[in-house]
Amino acid sequence: MLATMRVLITGMTGFIAHHIVEDILKNTDWEIVGLDRLDLSGTFHRLTHIKSWEKEKHRVSFAFHDLKAPINQFVANRLGKVDVILHLAASTHVDRSIDNPMEFVLDNVVGTVNLLDYARAHPVKQFLYFSTDEVFGPAPEGVAYKEWDRYNSGNPYAASKAGGEEMCLSYANTYKLPVFITHTMNVFGERQHPEKFIPMVIRKVLNGEQVTIHANKEKTKAGSRFYIHCRNVAVAVRFLLEKAETGEKYNVVGEKEVDNLELAQFIAGVVGKPLKYEMVDFHSSRPGHDLRYALDGSKLAGMGWAPPKTFEQSMKKTVEWYLAPENREWLLL
Numbered sequence: 001m002l003a004t005m006r007v008l009i010t011g012m013t014g015f016i017a018h019h020i021v022e023d024i025l026k027n028t029d030w031e032i033v034g035l036d037r038l039d040l041s042g043t044f045h046r047l048t049h050i051k052s053w054e055k056e057k058h059r060v061s062f063a064f065h066d067l068k069a070p071i072n073q074f075v076a077n078r079l080g081k082v083d084v085i086l087h088l089a090a091s092t093h094v095d096r097s098i099d100n101p102m103e104f105v106l107d108n109v110v111g112t113v114n115l116l117d118y119a120r121a122h123p124v125k126q127f128l129y130f131s132t133d134e135v136f137g138p139a140p141e142g143v144a145y146k147e148w149d150r151y152n153s154g155n156p157y158a159a160s161k162a163g164g165e166e167m168c169l170s171y172a173n174t175y176k177l178p179v180f181i182t183h184t185m186n187v188f189g190e191r192q193h194p195e196k197f198i199p200m201v202i203r204k205v206l207n208g209e210q211v212t213i214h215a216n217k218e219k220t221k222a223g224s225r226f227y228i229h230c231r232n233v234a235v236a237v238r239f240l241l242e243k244a245e246t247g248e249k250y251n252v253v254g255e256k257e258v259d260n261l262e263l264a265q266f267i268a269g270v271v272g273k274p275l276k277y278e279m280v281d282f283h284s285s286r287p288g289h290d291l292r293y294a295l296d297g298s299k300l301a302g303m304g305w306a307p308p309k310t311f312e313q314s315m316k317k318t319v320e321w322y323l324a325p326e327n328r329e330w331l332l333l
Contacts, residue, residue: 011089023234067111097157108160134158138290189230228254229314253297
């Protein structure tokens with residue numbers, strides 16, 4: 001375990017980041033400072049839902065800031081001395097990136113550079129840039145991309161994350177910033193925004209509504225992903241804070257590939273209601289939505305990391321969490 005330290009988490013109230021906050025509060029004595037602009041994807045309500053929040057919230061502080069602007073001295077003073085930066089703040093929704101690409105360039109490229117410049121002026125021990133499998137583009141059957149494979153971004157969101165990656169690597173080379181990068185595939189878990197596939201399927205199955213399944217042109221094969229729970233991602237982040245090397249990239253991958261129809265059927269089975277669905281060739285009508293993504297997780301596995309929970313265990317627990325009456329609010333748009 002790393003010694004006591006102070007961690008800056010950007011996008012702290014977002015979906016993945018707040019699970020990392022929960023993991024740190026549960027498993028370490030570290031202090032956390034969050035940097036967030038509290039937009040569509042962020043809400044303090046997530047943090048107050050963490051079981052240990054009331055007991056541990058004294059270890060968490062917060063600074064409001066939009067990273068499209070440089071971090072000025074006032075905000076820097078608010079942040080104080082930090083040892084590690086976990087950069088998770090980002091615009092992430094593919095549909096919105098297609099409608100407004102410049103928003104994603106500003107958030108994911110310009111925002112990252114502003115944070116890198118802050119780290120230059122206020123040196124840290126480590127800087128994690130949280131990236132995505134989508135920078136590699138669609139993966140043909142049998143292909144799983146390794147960390148240093150070429151970029152092939154298929155939509156503005158992916159391209160903006162690839163741009164952020166390249167800026168991080170350039171700062172590691174030019175300014176010797178201790179940057180490392182993770183690529184993560186589709187992440188799920190409690191308190192996810194209801195526009196995302198899994199809470200959307202739960203809501204539609206509960207209401208007897210039809211679920212749209214992203215498929216190939218012939219509408220015979222559903223798109224597939226390697227899904228991984230946020231808690232498993234959080235454990236991987238903590239693992240990498242001990243093991244990662246500057247300038248390196250690491251794929252954080254679920255242990256099992258699941259197609260979206262199979263996933264929707266699994267969810268319907270846990271809900272206990274039939275699945276009504278339609279296979280749709282979404283890519284042809286909405287270019288930028290790729291049928292299959294896949295990452296090779298052998299590098300991290302070779303370092304000794306494995307997901308603590310299986311896909312089925314994590315997914316069943318997540319669906320049951322959403323079904324509890326006290327959690328139904330997280331299914332509402």
